[in-house]
Amino acid sequence: MKDLVIKEIDKIKEKLFELSDQIFDNPELCYKEFFASNLLEDYLEENGFEVERGLGSVETAFRAKYSNGDSKYNIGILCEYDALPMGHGCGHQMQGPSIIGAAIAIKEAVKDLPYNLIVYGTPAEEGGGGKMKMLDEGFIKDIDVALMMHGGPATQVDVKSMAMSSRYVKFFGKSSHAALKPEAGRSAFDALLLAFQGVEFLREHVKEDTRMHYTVTTLPGPANVVPSKVEGHFSLRSYNSKYLDEIVERFNDIIKGAALMTGTTYEIREDRRLESKIPAYILNDLIMKNARKLGAPRIREAREKTGSTDFGNVTYLLPGSCARIAFVPEGTSSHSQEFLDLGKAKEARECVEFGAKIIATTVYDLIENPKLIEKQIEEFKEYKKKM
Template sequence: MAFEEYFACEQLTNYLQKKGYDVTVGVGGLPTAFSATYEQGTNGVSIGLLCEYDAIEIGHACGHHLQGPIMLLVAQAIRNSSITQPYKLVIYGTPAEEGPQGKYRMLENGCFKDIDAALMTHASPYTTVDVKSLAGSTWEVEFTGVLAHESLTPELSRSATDAMVIAIQGIEFLRGHVKEDVKFYTTINDCKGVQGNKDPNIAKFNISIRTYHTEDIPSLEERVLNVVKGAAMMTGTTVNYKKVKVIDEKFPSLTLNQIIMDNAKKLNAPNIIPFRKRTGSTDFGRVTQMVPGAVSRFALVPEGVTTHSKEFLAYGKSKEAYDGMIMGAKILAYTVADLITKPELMEKAKKEFKQRKNNKKKGGKNEKEI
């Protein structure tokens, strides 16, 4: 359901236009992306409020439909506050996070260059923040074999299915010989040629590699592709593969995260935990490699209810969703107010960001607990 968010984009931008924001639809070369700007004075801190509104096949089972309303509430709270310092708010509508990575395309087309910090929000069982996210790549693999009758001329058959099964099994064995943070996911896409006693001569699958450490990806890719090539050799088939997706890890801003958590505690937000130990992948990771960024997680579902499930979808339409949205907006509104009225905090975030990037270039790690 990526790049089809016309209704959500229209609802959000219509509201922002009525409230006097400078709205542009179609930014970053994406028809359902937008930016909306409000500025008080000049030369103030510029805060980016990023919201997602795409959905997976079963609907908004990740709470993305709450992000836009939260960011509108945050922006309006700041505008209606007694803050006298200059500032600029830039609300970015970022479509297609689930899969095509809309933020990457927006970055490639010049978005997010007008902000000093990027803030996001996301539904969760807890009130918390992220200090890491998985990086990785996804490869599309296609084996081509030779069709033959399995009973009459089995010696002529070269099974693409066998090659795919061997490759996937080999990757399963590889799991036991990599670092603990490494994850492999395989998805079978196609097996053509199944009819009667003929074995498929075309077999396709995707392999996704995930790790918290970007620097490990090249060696992991090499090992996985060696398994794939070995499967082709073992079965007498040919193989083609190409990289179809790249995901960057998140640069955590401990400064921004701490401000968020301090405000969550001040507001007595529910289910507060220090930070998320398990995280997934997000196209926001690349944004955080350009500017200091943080994701505020607001409590919505009970512990044990996972995203991308029908249970999560049901909670997304509940009173808990409304309450979580209000609390999520309050936490970020307080955070934005702190960044505007206490310029030393923004300077601290920028300094940390610069140091973290320099450390990463030298081979250091980004992960640190709050």
């Protein structure tokens, strides 16, 4: 049966390459991906999927479903299609065509087994937190497992990703002439500097895989005036969402202390909260077994730890895995010119094809043996207790 699935992808792969090139040639920033989403939605509709265009407040998100018989589980496959200001320097132009190619192949090839297949188009991964907004509005939660693909320097899967709390802090003081009446002033900038120093001291007393970054986002003004207002941006990260909660509590105490020491007040605003990925070893193993059978390029061991992504919010809620498919040289960073330069090359086409085939054959494994989904859900629950 897997051979039939693969043959279905071979039938449409030239069309998938064309879609990828079209999205590459028309890059769109977060929440503005109207061309890409329409292109993918149209093709899914043409191939018999029930497509819902625009989900909640996210106009460029979509949900496409195909059911065959009566199945207990909903298998979800997700794709991104937003670009960077530089263009498609992260390879998102390949995701949509690859994922919908997998979906269409399953629909055409698998006729004798029951399944529910749901494709989610998820915009604004690059700085927009699209999946977070979609989850907040009730979407994506209707699937039992989630699969994705992404181009990269190697074919592999991820085990964990970093939870992140992005926080903006404003301090409010009292302005005065710094030379003539310094005693009347209360420096908001002093409070921010003390907060920075407090984070440095906190850095000595946290687990080693914790990360903390900060910067000034609004300048305090001339040197001879005590600053009455200033803002800083802090990024707090951990590979464990529960431990990140502890870090946030201690961070809040630092901010409170900095305000007390300077006679200022403060305001904290959390901009984004990305969760840590819960390991999904069963899905990871299925993906890599299929990658090996298909002869995918540059197969490597799993990445135990990766950065932060809004896919982490999905995989903190339900089991999920992303197949990374090699298409750029090893050592190449995403958001780079090299990603951009290879966006329509032979390597990109191979990435689309291998991604579609790996995801489709993994979906077939789950359809053929639903107990794998049950086992993955139980494994997920056990790991989440710790994270």
